[in-house]
Amino acid sequence: MEKDKFLIAGKHYLSRLLVGTGKYKNFKETQTAIEESGAEIVTVAIRRTNIGQDVKQESLLDFIPKEKYTYLPNTAGCYSKDEALRTLRLARELLDGHTLVKLEVLGDPNTLYPNVVETVEAAKTLVKEGFDVMVYTSDDPIIAKQLEDIGCCAIMPLASLIGSGMGILNPHNLEIIIDNARVPIIVDAGVGTASDAVIAMELGCDGVLMNTAIAAASNPILMASAMRKAIESGRDAYLAGRMKKKFYQADPSSPSSGLIK
Amino acid sequence: MLYDKAYSNKFKIFEYKNNPMKIYVNGQQKKFEANEICLTTLIEKLVLTEKKFAIEYNGEIISKGNFPKTFLKDGDKLEIVVAVGGG
Numbered sequence: 001m002e003k004d005k006f007l008i009a010g011k012h013y014l015s016r017l018l019v020g021t022g023k024y025k026n027f028k029e030t031q032t033a034i035e036e037s038g039a040e041i042v043t044v045a046i047r048r049t050n051i052g053q054d055v056k057q058e059s060l061l062d063f064i065p066k067e068k069y070t071y072l073p074n075t076a077g078c079y080s081k082d083e084a085l086r087t088l089r090l091a092r093e094l095l096d097g098h099t100l101v102k103l104e105v106l107g108d109p110n111t112l113y114p115n116v117v118e119t120v121e122a123a124k125t126l127v128k129e130g131f132d133v134m135v136y137t138s139d140d141p142i143i144a145k146q147l148e149d150i151g152c153c154a155i156m157p158l159a160s161l162i163g164s165g166m167g168i169l170n171p172h173n174l175e176i177i178i179d180n181a182r183v184p185i186i187v188d189a190g191v192g193t194a195s196d197a198v199i200a201m202e203l204g205c206d207g208v209l210m211n212t213a214i215a216a217a218s219n220p221i222l223m224a225s226a227m228r229k230a231i232e233s234g235r236d237a238y239l240a241g242r243m244k245k246k247f248y249q250a251d252p253s254s255p256s257s258g259l260i261k
Numbered sequence: 262m263l264y265d266k267a268y269s270n271k272f273k274i275f276e277y278k279n280n281p282m283k284i285y286v287n288g289q290q291k292k293f294e295a296n297e298i299c300l301t302t303l304i305e306k307l308v309l310t311e312k313k314f315a316i317e318y319n320g321e322i323i324s325k326g327n328f329p330k331t332f333l334k335d336g337d338k339l340e341i342v343v344a345v346g347g348g
Binding site for chain 1: 286287288307308310311312313314317322324340341342343344345346347348
Protein backbone atom coordinates (compact mmCIF):
# COMPACT_ATOMS: atom_id res chain seq x y z
CA MET A 1 0.00 0.00 0.00
CA GLU A 2 1.34 3.41 -0.94
CA LYS A 3 2.22 5.53 2.07
CA ASP A 4 -0.24 8.41 2.34
CA LYS A 5 1.56 11.68 1.87
CA PHE A 6 2.25 14.17 4.60
CA LEU A 7 2.93 17.59 3.15
CA ILE A 8 4.18 20.58 5.15
CA ALA A 9 5.26 23.83 3.49
CA GLY A 10 5.72 22.07 0.19
CA LYS A 11 7.85 19.21 1.48
CA HIS A 12 6.76 15.59 1.87
CA TYR A 13 7.51 13.63 5.01
CA LEU A 14 7.07 9.93 5.71
CA SER A 15 6.61 10.27 9.45
CA ARG A 16 3.63 12.01 11.02
CA LEU A 17 5.37 12.08 14.38
CA LEU A 18 7.23 15.27 15.26
CA VAL A 19 9.40 15.30 18.38
CA GLY A 20 11.11 17.71 20.69
CA THR A 21 14.68 17.56 21.95
CA GLY A 22 14.21 18.77 25.51
CA LYS A 23 14.31 16.96 28.86
CA TYR A 24 16.61 14.12 27.83
CA LYS A 25 19.46 12.94 30.08
CA ASN A 26 22.11 13.65 27.47
CA PHE A 27 22.54 14.19 23.74
CA LYS A 28 23.13 10.48 23.07
CA GLU A 29 19.76 9.59 24.57
CA THR A 30 18.16 12.40 22.58
CA GLN A 31 19.65 11.03 19.38
CA THR A 32 18.65 7.42 20.05
CA ALA A 33 15.09 8.34 21.05
CA ILE A 34 14.60 10.44 17.93
CA GLU A 35 15.93 7.61 15.75
CA GLU A 36 13.58 5.09 17.40
CA SER A 37 10.64 7.46 16.95
CA GLY A 38 11.20 7.69 13.21
CA ALA A 39 10.51 11.41 13.40
CA GLU A 40 11.90 13.63 10.67
CA ILE A 41 10.91 17.03 12.03
CA VAL A 42 12.58 17.93 15.30
CA THR A 43 12.05 21.04 17.44
CA VAL A 44 14.87 23.03 19.04
CA ALA A 45 14.91 26.05 21.32
CA ILE A 46 17.01 29.19 20.81
CA ARG A 47 19.04 30.30 23.81
CA ARG A 48 22.15 32.24 24.81
CA THR A 49 25.33 30.25 24.44
CA ASN A 50 27.64 29.77 27.42
CA ILE A 51 30.61 32.09 27.09
CA GLY A 52 34.10 30.72 27.49
CA GLN A 53 33.30 27.05 27.90
CA ASP A 54 35.83 24.35 27.14
CA VAL A 55 36.54 23.33 23.56
CA LYS A 56 35.29 19.77 24.13
CA GLN A 57 31.71 20.97 24.85
CA GLU A 58 29.22 19.10 22.69
CA SER A 59 26.43 20.79 20.81
CA LEU A 60 22.94 19.41 20.17
CA LEU A 61 22.96 19.84 16.41
CA ASP A 62 25.98 17.52 16.12
CA PHE A 63 23.65 14.73 17.28
CA ILE A 64 20.78 15.57 14.93
CA PRO A 65 22.44 16.15 11.56
CA LYS A 66 20.64 18.50 9.18
CA GLU A 67 21.09 16.02 6.33
CA LYS A 68 18.76 13.63 8.12
CA TYR A 69 16.36 15.92 10.00
CA THR A 70 14.31 19.07 9.47
CA TYR A 71 14.83 21.51 12.30
CA LEU A 72 11.89 23.36 13.78
CA PRO A 73 13.13 26.24 15.94
CA ASN A 74 10.54 27.26 18.51
CA THR A 75 9.74 30.39 20.51
CA ALA A 76 9.49 28.69 23.88
CA GLY A 77 9.74 31.26 26.67
CA CYS A 78 8.34 34.09 24.55
CA TYR A 79 5.43 36.01 26.01
CA SER A 80 5.01 38.68 23.38
CA LYS A 81 4.87 39.10 19.61
CA ASP A 82 8.17 41.03 19.68
CA GLU A 83 10.01 38.35 21.65
CA ALA A 84 8.79 35.68 19.23
CA LEU A 85 9.79 37.71 16.17
CA ARG A 86 13.23 38.41 17.62
CA THR A 87 13.77 34.73 18.43
CA LEU A 88 12.73 33.43 15.03
CA ARG A 89 14.73 36.03 13.11
CA LEU A 90 17.79 34.90 15.08
CA ALA A 91 16.86 31.25 14.45
CA ARG A 92 16.69 31.89 10.73
CA GLU A 93 20.13 33.46 10.82
CA LEU A 94 21.70 30.68 12.87
CA LEU A 95 20.20 27.99 10.65
CA ASP A 96 21.39 29.64 7.42
CA GLY A 97 18.11 30.98 6.15
CA HIS A 98 15.88 28.12 7.29
CA THR A 99 12.25 29.26 7.25
CA LEU A 100 10.19 26.45 8.81
CA VAL A 101 9.46 27.55 12.38
CA LYS A 102 7.24 26.82 15.35
CA LEU A 103 5.50 29.86 16.73
CA GLU A 104 4.33 29.80 20.33
CA VAL A 105 3.49 32.89 22.33
CA LEU A 106 2.73 32.01 25.91
CA GLY A 107 0.30 33.81 28.16
CA ASP A 108 1.15 32.50 31.59
CA PRO A 109 4.27 30.85 33.07
CA ASN A 110 2.28 28.37 35.20
CA THR A 111 -0.05 26.92 32.60
CA LEU A 112 2.04 27.87 29.52
CA TYR A 113 -1.31 28.41 27.85
CA PRO A 114 -0.95 30.24 24.56
CA ASN A 115 -1.76 33.94 24.33
CA VAL A 116 -3.72 33.60 21.11
CA VAL A 117 -4.09 37.35 20.56
CA GLU A 118 -0.31 37.86 20.51
CA THR A 119 0.07 34.63 18.54
CA VAL A 120 -2.21 35.91 15.77
CA GLU A 121 -0.30 39.22 15.59
CA ALA A 122 3.07 37.49 15.52
CA ALA A 123 1.88 35.07 12.83
CA LYS A 124 0.82 37.96 10.56
CA THR A 125 4.29 39.49 10.64
CA LEU A 126 6.15 36.20 10.32
CA VAL A 127 4.16 35.12 7.27
CA LYS A 128 4.87 38.53 5.66
CA GLU A 129 8.60 38.01 6.33
CA GLY A 130 8.55 34.72 4.46
CA PHE A 131 8.57 32.26 7.34
CA ASP A 132 6.71 28.96 7.06
CA VAL A 133 4.83 29.11 10.32
CA MET A 134 3.65 26.06 12.23
CA VAL A 135 1.67 27.63 15.02
CA TYR A 136 0.97 26.33 18.51
CA THR A 137 -2.47 27.47 19.64
CA SER A 138 -5.45 26.63 21.84
CA ASP A 139 -8.20 24.30 20.63
CA ASP A 140 -10.39 27.30 19.75
CA PRO A 141 -11.73 26.61 16.24
CA ILE A 142 -12.14 30.32 15.40
CA ILE A 143 -8.53 31.15 16.25
CA ALA A 144 -7.36 28.05 14.39
CA LYS A 145 -9.16 29.23 11.26
CA GLN A 146 -7.84 32.79 11.65
CA LEU A 147 -4.28 31.46 11.84
CA GLU A 148 -4.88 29.39 8.73
CA ASP A 149 -6.32 32.42 6.89
CA ILE A 150 -3.26 34.46 7.86
CA GLY A 151 -1.14 31.90 6.01
CA CYS A 152 0.30 29.58 8.63
CA CYS A 153 1.39 26.33 6.99
CA ALA A 154 0.20 24.13 9.87
CA ILE A 155 -2.04 24.67 12.88
CA MET A 156 -1.03 22.97 16.10
CA PRO A 157 -3.77 22.94 18.73
CA LEU A 158 -2.96 21.66 22.20
CA ALA A 159 -4.37 18.41 23.53
CA SER A 160 -3.78 19.66 27.07
CA LEU A 161 -1.14 21.70 28.92
CA ILE A 162 2.50 21.49 27.79
CA GLY A 163 4.30 18.73 29.66
CA SER A 164 1.17 17.66 31.53
CA GLY A 165 0.62 14.29 29.87
CA MET A 166 -3.12 14.69 30.38
CA GLY A 167 -3.90 13.60 26.83
CA ILE A 168 -6.69 14.93 24.64
CA LEU A 169 -9.10 16.86 26.82
CA ASN A 170 -11.43 18.13 24.11
CA PRO A 171 -11.67 15.76 21.14
CA HIS A 172 -14.79 17.54 19.91
CA ASN A 173 -13.00 20.84 19.41
CA LEU A 174 -10.20 19.04 17.59
CA GLU A 175 -12.75 17.43 15.28
CA ILE A 176 -14.28 20.82 14.51
CA ILE A 177 -10.84 22.26 13.77
CA ILE A 178 -9.96 19.29 11.53
CA ASP A 179 -13.29 19.53 9.69
CA ASN A 180 -12.75 23.20 8.88
CA ALA A 181 -9.06 23.02 8.01
CA ARG A 182 -7.35 23.17 4.64
CA VAL A 183 -3.84 22.96 6.14
CA PRO A 184 -2.33 20.20 8.29
CA ILE A 185 -3.57 20.00 11.87
CA ILE A 186 -0.93 18.70 14.24
CA VAL A 187 -1.75 18.09 17.88
CA ASP A 188 0.99 19.67 19.98
CA ALA A 189 1.26 19.57 23.80
CA GLY A 190 -0.18 17.33 26.44
CA VAL A 191 0.27 13.90 24.89
CA GLY A 192 1.25 11.44 27.65
CA THR A 193 1.22 7.94 26.27
CA ALA A 194 0.70 5.97 23.08
CA SER A 195 -3.10 5.85 23.26
CA ASP A 196 -3.24 9.67 23.29
CA ALA A 197 -1.33 9.73 20.01
CA VAL A 198 -3.59 7.03 18.53
CA ILE A 199 -6.71 8.98 19.47
CA ALA A 200 -5.33 12.15 17.91
CA MET A 201 -4.67 10.32 14.65
CA GLU A 202 -8.05 8.55 14.72
CA LEU A 203 -9.76 11.93 15.01
CA GLY A 204 -8.15 12.84 11.71
CA CYS A 205 -5.12 14.85 12.80
CA ASP A 206 -2.35 15.03 10.25
CA GLY A 207 0.35 14.55 12.85
CA VAL A 208 1.34 14.79 16.48
CA LEU A 209 4.15 16.74 18.10
CA MET A 210 5.39 15.56 21.49
CA ASN A 211 8.41 15.88 23.73
CA THR A 212 7.75 15.07 27.40
CA ALA A 213 5.72 11.94 26.59
CA ILE A 214 8.90 10.34 25.28
CA ALA A 215 11.67 12.05 27.26
CA ALA A 216 9.97 11.64 30.65
CA ALA A 217 8.95 8.02 30.16
CA SER A 218 10.77 5.49 32.35
CA ASN A 219 12.18 4.01 29.16
CA PRO A 220 12.28 6.82 26.61
CA ILE A 221 13.71 4.66 23.81
CA LEU A 222 10.90 2.11 24.19
CA MET A 223 8.29 4.89 24.40
CA ALA A 224 9.71 6.46 21.25
CA SER A 225 9.17 3.16 19.48
CA ALA A 226 5.65 2.87 20.94
CA MET A 227 4.83 6.35 19.68
CA ARG A 228 6.05 5.53 16.20
CA LYS A 229 3.68 2.57 16.09
CA ALA A 230 0.86 4.57 17.68
CA ILE A 231 1.02 7.25 15.01
CA GLU A 232 1.06 4.63 12.26
CA SER A 233 -1.76 2.54 13.72
CA GLY A 234 -3.91 5.59 14.48
CA ARG A 235 -3.45 6.88 10.97
CA ASP A 236 -4.27 3.49 9.39
CA ALA A 237 -7.36 3.14 11.59
CA TYR A 238 -8.50 6.58 10.44
CA LEU A 239 -7.91 5.77 6.77
CA ALA A 240 -9.56 2.36 7.16
CA GLY A 241 -12.80 4.05 8.19
CA ARG A 242 -13.94 2.75 11.58
CA MET A 243 -17.20 0.90 12.11
CA LYS A 244 -20.13 2.89 13.41
CA LYS A 245 -20.76 2.85 17.13
CA LYS A 246 -24.06 1.24 18.01
CA PHE A 247 -25.53 2.49 21.22
CA TYR A 248 -28.02 0.33 23.16
CA GLN A 249 -28.03 -2.42 20.51
CA ALA A 250 -25.75 -5.44 20.15
CA ASP A 251 -24.85 -6.98 16.78
CA PRO A 252 -23.50 -10.54 16.94
CA SER A 253 -20.49 -11.52 14.86
CA SER A 254 -21.51 -15.17 14.67
CA PRO A 255 -24.50 -16.26 12.50
CA SER A 256 -27.96 -16.38 14.06
CA SER A 257 -29.08 -19.13 11.66
CA GLY A 258 -28.15 -22.82 11.86
CA LEU A 259 -28.22 -22.87 15.61
CA ILE A 260 -27.95 -26.39 17.03
CA LYS A 261 -31.21 -27.25 18.68
CA MET B 262 53.75 70.10 15.76
CA LEU B 263 55.94 67.04 16.37
CA TYR B 264 55.70 67.60 20.09
CA ASP B 265 51.88 67.85 19.88
CA LYS B 266 51.62 64.60 17.90
CA ALA B 267 53.89 62.66 20.30
CA TYR B 268 52.02 64.06 23.26
CA SER B 269 48.57 63.20 21.84
CA ASN B 270 49.67 59.63 20.93
CA LYS B 271 50.98 59.11 24.46
CA PHE B 272 47.72 60.47 25.78
CA LYS B 273 45.71 58.03 23.65
CA ILE B 274 47.65 55.04 25.05
CA PHE B 275 47.13 56.42 28.52
CA GLU B 276 43.42 56.79 27.78
CA TYR B 277 42.97 53.18 26.58
CA LYS B 278 44.91 51.69 29.49
CA ASN B 279 42.74 53.49 31.99
CA ASN B 280 39.44 53.24 30.11
CA PRO B 281 39.11 49.73 28.74
CA MET B 282 36.18 49.20 26.41
CA LYS B 283 33.25 47.60 28.25
CA ILE B 284 30.75 45.57 26.31
CA TYR B 285 27.97 43.20 27.34
CA VAL B 286 27.79 39.71 25.91
CA ASN B 287 24.75 37.66 26.90
CA GLY B 288 24.31 39.93 29.89
CA GLN B 289 27.90 39.54 31.08
CA GLN B 290 30.27 42.51 31.13
CA LYS B 291 33.48 42.01 29.17
CA LYS B 292 36.44 44.43 29.13
CA PHE B 293 38.86 44.81 26.26
CA GLU B 294 42.05 46.83 26.20
CA ALA B 295 42.60 46.87 22.46
CA ASN B 296 40.65 49.34 20.39
CA GLU B 297 39.95 47.62 17.09
CA ILE B 298 37.99 44.44 17.79
CA CYS B 299 35.65 43.18 15.10
CA LEU B 300 33.09 40.44 15.73
CA THR B 301 35.38 37.79 14.20
CA THR B 302 38.07 38.64 16.76
CA LEU B 303 35.52 38.70 19.56
CA ILE B 304 34.35 35.18 18.71
CA GLU B 305 37.96 33.96 18.92
CA LYS B 306 38.53 35.74 22.22
CA LEU B 307 35.34 34.25 23.69
CA VAL B 308 36.35 30.74 22.55
CA LEU B 309 33.02 30.14 20.87
CA THR B 310 32.99 26.48 19.90
CA GLU B 311 29.49 26.16 18.46
CA LYS B 312 29.42 25.88 14.69
CA LYS B 313 25.91 27.26 14.37
CA PHE B 314 25.18 30.50 16.16
CA ALA B 315 23.75 33.94 15.49
CA ILE B 316 24.74 37.35 16.83
CA GLU B 317 22.49 40.25 17.65
CA TYR B 318 24.50 43.47 17.95
CA ASN B 319 22.69 46.30 19.73
CA GLY B 320 19.38 44.81 18.66
CA GLU B 321 20.35 44.13 15.08
CA ILE B 322 21.16 40.71 13.63
CA ILE B 323 24.59 40.75 11.97
CA SER B 324 25.16 38.24 9.16
CA LYS B 325 28.41 36.25 9.22
CA GLY B 326 29.76 38.07 6.18
CA ASN B 327 29.65 41.32 8.13
CA PHE B 328 31.51 40.07 11.21
CA PRO B 329 34.91 41.37 10.01
CA LYS B 330 33.36 44.76 9.27
CA THR B 331 31.56 45.24 12.59
CA PHE B 332 33.77 46.84 15.22
CA LEU B 333 32.96 46.94 18.90
CA LYS B 334 32.66 50.15 20.88
CA ASP B 335 32.14 50.94 24.54
CA GLY B 336 28.67 50.06 25.78
CA ASP B 337 27.78 47.63 23.00
CA LYS B 338 25.27 44.90 23.86
CA LEU B 339 25.52 41.54 22.16
CA GLU B 340 23.38 38.45 22.25
CA ILE B 341 25.00 35.26 20.92
CA VAL B 342 22.47 32.43 20.54
CA VAL B 343 22.56 28.75 19.65
CA ALA B 344 20.09 25.89 19.22
CA VAL B 345 19.47 23.82 22.35
CA GLY B 346 17.08 21.05 23.36
CA GLY B 347 13.44 22.08 23.57
CA GLY B 348 9.89 20.99 22.75
